[in-house]
Amino acid sequence: MYDIIIVGAGPAGLTAAIYARRAQKSVLVLEAKSYGGQIINTLDIENYPVEEHISGFDFATKLFNQAKALGTEVVFEKVVDINDLGNSKEVITTKNKYTGKAVILATGSENRKLGLSNEDELVGKGISYCATCDGAFYKGKVTAVVGGGNTALEDALYLSDIAAKVYLIHRRDEFRAEETTIEQLKNRENVEFVLNSSVTKLNAEDRLSSIEVTNKDGSVRNIDVNGLFVAVGRIPENQNFARLVDLDDAGYIKAGEDCKTNCAGIFTAGDNRIKEVRQLVTATGDGAVAATNAIKYINSL
Amino acid sequence: MAVIEITKDNFETEVLKSDKKVLADFNADWCGPCKMLRPIIDEIAEEKENIKVVSINIDNEDELAEKYNVSSIPCLVVFENGNETRRSVGFIQKDEIENIIGE
Numbered sequence: 001m002y003d004i005i006i007v008g009a010g011p012a013g014l015t016a017a018i019y020a021r022r023a024q025k026s027v028l029v030l031e032a033k034s035y036g037g038q039i040i041n042t043l044d045i046e047n048y049p050v051e052e053h054i055s056g057f058d059f060a061t062k063l064f065n066q067a068k069a070l071g072t073e074v075v076f077e078k079v080v081d082i083n084d085l086g087n088s089k090e091v092i093t094t095k096n097k098y099t100g101k102a103v104i105l106a107t108g109s110e111n112r113k114l115g116l117s118n119e120d121e122l123v124g125k126g127i128s129y130c131a132t133c134d135g136a137f138y139k140g141k142v143t144a145v146v147g148g149g150n151t152a153l154e155d156a157l158y159l160s161d162i163a164a165k166v167y168l169i170h171r172r173d174e175f176r177a178e179e180t181t182i183e184q185l186k187n188r189e190n191v192e193f194v195l196n197s198s199v200t201k202l203n204a205e206d207r208l209s210s211i212e213v214t215n216k217d218g219s220v221r222n223i224d225v226n227g228l229f230v231a232v233g234r235i236p237e238n239q240n241f242a243r244l245v246d247l248d249d250a251g252y253i254k255a256g257e258d259c260k261t262n263c264a265g266i267f268t269a270g271d272n273r274i275k276e277v278r279q280l281v282t283a284t285g286d287g288a289v290a291a292t293n294a295i296k297y298i299n300s301l
Numbered sequence: 302m303a304v305i306e307i308t309k310d311n312f313e314t315e316v317l318k319s320d321k322k323v324l325a326d327f328n329a330d331w332c333g334p335c336k337m338l339r340p341i342i343d344e345i346a347e348e349k350e351n352i353k354v355v356s357i358n359i360d361n362e363d364e365l366a367e368k369y370n371v372s373s374i375p376c377l378v379v380f381e382n383g384n385e386t387r388r389s390v391g392f393i394q395k396d397e398i399e400n401i402i403g404e
Contacts (some may be wrong), residue, residue: 034392040333064334076394124373124390133332136360137372207370227372 002028004294005100007079010037011060011280012270015105015287016294021070023295028098029067030091036060037108037270039280043128048280050080059280062243079107080240084263087301101301105241105253106269106287107259109234114118114146116202126208131155131229138163138227145169146199146210147231153177153185155231160188167223169194169213172190194221199228236272248274259290267294304346307355309364317383324402327366327376329359334392335375341395345402351389352402377401 004020006013009031015148019025032176034040051059068074077093082103091098111129113119119127131145135158143163145156148170156168168185173195175182185191194213201212203222210224236251245261245268246254252275253268255261261268271278299300305315307325316323321339328335348352349398359366359374369378378404379387387401 033394034334034337036333036337040337042333043331049377055333057336060333124376124388125370128373133334134373136329136331137366207372 001088002073002098002100003298004028004102004104004291005030005089005098006090006104006106008037008106008108008270008272009035009064009074010106010108010270010283011039011063012108012283012287012290013037013104014063014072015284016104016106016269016291017067017072017287018070019288019291020055020295021067021072023291025295025298026099026137027072029072029074030079030093031074031076033076035064035074042134043132045280060120082241082244082266084244084266087265089265089267101298102265102267102292104259104267104269104287104294105238105245105272106283106290107237108271111230111234112233112235114199114230116199118202118204122202122204122208125206126204126225126227127229128203128227128229131158131231134227134229135159135162141226142224143167143227143229144194144199144223144225145231147174147228147230147233148172148177149233150177150181150231152231153181155229156191157181157185157188159229160185160191163227164189164190167194167225168192169197171198171216172196194223197221202228234271238272241266257289258291258293259286265294265297267297295300302346302350302353304343305353305355305388307365309360309362312357312362312365315353315355316380318377319353319380321351322402323353323355324382324398325378325380326354327359327369327374327378328356329374332374337392338375341398344395345398349404350400352404376391 003025006029009029017027038057081092083090089103136208144167146169160166196216197213200214203210213221255268259267267290269290270283377389
């Protein structure tokens with residue numbers, strides 16, 4: 001039996017592991033993919049205190065090594081369910097079962113998809129969810145970005161430096177983004193706004209060749225593109241815990257700044273919790289709070 | 302065996318004309334998930350004697366990336382007798398790689 005089982009080896013989960021190990025608690029971290037979470041896709045982090053510049057990969061690797069050096073056990077298995085046994089919790093992965101006195105859910109979020117039928121098979125063949133990761137493949141090519149938030153607009157700006165043409169497709173006629181980014185985009189000659197419109201079909205043979213875009217007024221337009229970057233938000237990865245902890249309508253775990261869920265002994269940290277600011281520094285902050293409260297909980301048993 | 306670095310000059314000999322099944326790792330220096338994947342790729346290269354493991358840097362070898370429709374990395378492509386037989390995009394765990402190479 002572990003003292004604390006942490007689900008997710010991103011910045012929130014690994015910070016929680018550091019705090020728990022320093023308090024002499026035994027810690028198991030379970031991770032479905034790679035350690036680091038979505039920060040590993042960030043080329044350059046410039047807003048984390050102390051380091052002026054650090055790559056997401058270096059940040060994640062340093063954090064991972066720090067947690068490991070303190071004696072954190074890490075196992076790469078996907079958690080599919082949790083059973084509340086009162087003073088202990090049973091965590092079930094695709095391969096094993098583990099028991100812990102407390103659990104911290106730090107699963108983060110994943111990219112929201114458009115939901116079009118052939119979208120999955122075109123990932124890596126013209127469909128991407130990360131402009132900074134895949135933009136380099138579109139030098140001098142025609143691209144489109146779909147979405148209306150900061151990420152979508154920053155993606156469009158980034159791509160306009162690389163691609164010959166960038167269409168920015170958004171279902172409304174105004175954006176939920178910083179005014180300076182919007183202004184910058186308007187000044188780019190190779191960016192075309194396609195507003196009040198949604199992507200309704202992906203046309204492809206071997207790879208994406210064009211997209212069908214439908215305007216609110218019902219008119220349909222076909223746009224030839226080499227790549228489509230989807231930036232329509234993220235969804236928290238909490239589906240497997242909905243039986244146990246309360247989620248809001250968008251799927252985020254209902255927990256305040258104390259990181260406590262409605263279920264005694266289950267805590268949450270990072271992007272999968274209801275919060276206003278989802279940043280690296282707020283994720284690591286959550287990790288510290290969740291671990292501290294989990295330790296208090298264990299000591300009270 | 303160690304991972305073999307591929308350029309367009311040795312691609313045909315090392316990959317298309319290979320006697321063994323080939324696992325090709327398309328990657329770039331700036332790609333975080335690619336760096337996460339690399340130690341696993343190295344392990345597979347050392348452990349599987351019947352598989353040839355190669356690395357293709359897409360910044361240096363953009364012609365190869367374009368030819369094989371690679372537009373998102375990390376991208377693992379399996380070649381058998383010169384033909385692509387499997388492909389996987391994004392970071393995956395070792396057992397999933399073993400699965401796509403049929404081991």
